[in-house]
Amino acid sequence: MLAKSLVIFICVGLISGFAFGVYLIDVKNTSQLVFVDGPSISIVTEKFDFKKNEEIKIRIVNSGTTPLTFSDSSYGLRITGLSGILMYSPISSQVTSQLEPGDEIEFLWDQIKDDGDVALEGLYKISAKGTDEQGNKVEKSTTVTIWK
Secondary structure, three states: OOOHHHHHHHHHHHHHHHHHHHHHHHHOOOOOOOOOOOOOEEEEEOOOEEEOOOOEEEEEEEOOOOOEEEOOOOOOOEEEEOOOOEEEOOOOOOOOEEEOOOOEEEEEEOOEOOOOOEOOOEEEEEEEEEEOOOOOEEEEEEEEEEEO
């Protein structure tokens, strides 16, 4: 016969495990590309976890119904640490760039930072920022993890 406290602890463990699993499914939403009505931008990577020195393919997609304008040829792409320190931004010219609805641009990051060092293991935030026809800022970000 099982002790009453053991049965209570097992039930609490099962219920909390189920609740945590449901929470993770909602939080860890893997759909990066969702088309919406109005201005929208999406950042799409092949996966979320990368090995050290693995090339990361980043697609910036205009997932809205209005054209987006960017102040330079890097399409506002920035890769930062979670603390906000800039790690990488593509070399760009001051030419204004534009993405029509449904258009996309692709960048490759070889995990080399702007200072020439190799990126360390950890979480990195990839973001892109542009403006819509009315001058409103449109920004999106996603995170990726680099493992050893």
